[in-house]
Amino acid sequence: MAAVTVSNDQQRAIMVEPNAFALAANGITLPQISQRIAAENINLPAGIVQVGPNEYQVRSSALFTSAAQVANIVVTTKNATPIA
Numbered sequence: 001m002a003a004v005t006v007s008n009d010q011q012r013a014i015m016v017e018p019n020a021f022a023l024a025a026n027g028i029t030l031p032q033i034s035q036r037i038a039a040e041n042i043n044l045p046a047g048i049v050q051v052g053p054n055e056y057q058v059r060s061s062a063l064f065t066s067a068a069q070v071a072n073i074v075v076t077t078k079n080a081t082p083i084a
Contacts, residue, residue, distance in 0.1 A: 014070050026083050028075055036075050040064075 018033055046060040064070055074082040 014064055014067055016070060026076070026078055028083065032075055036073050037070060040069075040073050 016033065016037065018030065023029070023033075040062065041064050043059060043061045043063050046058040049056045049058055072084050074084050076083050
């Protein structure tokens with residue numbers, strides 16, 4: 001990645017600015033990057049825990065909290081080397 005930043009304005013946003021030359025050199029497309037980010041940035045229901053008469057929803061949250069997390073996503077491998 002060329003640059004990844006986190007903004008704490010009204011809504012949390014992480015801006016990804018791919019390096020076009022690095023993408024071309026590694027045969028990576030923008031849709032590949034988008035798909036990998038979506039696959040890693042998840043917040044899913046994991047079930048319900050019942051304690052006596054009370055029920056609690058459990059969630060599995062793997063939402064990004066830093067730009068470094070996004071920058072370190074492995075998009076593909078080339079000659080057995082991870083490409084982030």
